[in-house]
Amino acid sequence: MGRQTVAMIISSASTSPQFAQIYWTKYLQPRRQAFAVVIERAKVRNEVHADLDPSLVFDTMSGIMLYAQIFQPQTEPWQVYVRRAIHLLIK
Numbered sequence: 001m002g003r004q005t006v007a008m009i010i011s012s013a014s015t016s017p018q019f020a021q022i023y024w025t026k027y028l029q030p031r032r033q034a035f036a037v038v039i040e041r042a043k044v045r046n047e048v049h050a051d052l053d054p055s056l057v058f059d060t061m062s063g064i065m066l067y068a069q070i071f072q073p074q075t076e077p078w079q080v081y082v083r084r085a086i087h088l089l090i091k
Helices: 003-015 017-044 054-070 078-090
Strands: none
Touching: 003 017, 003 054, 017 054, 054 078
């Protein structure tokens, strides 16, 4: 997603409860569920802590990604910034 798309989604979701609900149901929930499966598999392989909360990680990761796309880091590409932040989060 580009900066303008992210800004439009945030603006639309904050002013339209109907849009927010549709976006949550059709876009976010399926991704959250798929992410939870990945985290549960990583737990089985002891790659992440057993008590890691997939929903909280997903929400935090999403926030970091949205922030980095809108307020792009000056010292590195936003994708690198996001990867570093997520690595820190799941350590």
